[in-house]
Amino acid sequence: MEEDLDPINRRILSELVANARIPITELARKVGLSKTPVALRIRQMEEMGLITGYRAILSPLKLGLTHVTYMELRLNDTRQKALEQFNAAIRLIPEVEECYMIAGGFDYLIKVRSRDMTDFRRIMAEKISALPHVGSSSSYVAMEAVVEQNWTEI
Missing domain, CATH: 3.30.70.920 (Lrp/AsnC effector binding domain/regulation of amino acid metabolism (RAM) domain)
Incomplete structure (x- = not known):
């Protein structure tokens, strides 16, 4: 799987970790590709099991779980x-x-x-x-x- 992580895929993953709700258009601009190849790369990484899902990260402190x-x-x-x-x-x-x-x-x-x-x-x-x-x-x-x-x- 390491061989599938070229610099662009690594950049896509870094951006998604920072903000999983980033619009594809903005993500494509940040990694220097058009929308279609970025969407294809994301789908491939999901199918490989590298991306296992997306979720909201809650603040335990704001929920009173201190x-x-x-x-x-x-x-x-x-x-x-x-x-x-x-x-x-x-x-x-x-x-x-x-x-x-x-x-x-x-x-x-x-x-x-x-x-x-x-x-x-x-x-x-x-x-x-x-x-x-x-x-x-x-x-x-x-x-x-x-x-x-x-x-x-x-």
């Missing part, structure tokens, strides 16, 4: 079926912003957004602790976001 907690989760069963059950269940918790399976001293690292500590405690007690196969957890409250960014370098 509390960020990272959690280490250890499962009491890490066989494939247990992992699949855990993965399916955690995807259903909207407050979990990110979840990664980790190779190390714990099994999963998750990022939880909530309104405040009381809200986080409710989410942890009612949702996260009730996930299948969760054995133990450790929580780390973020004090300040120093870097939060979307992938912008193509």
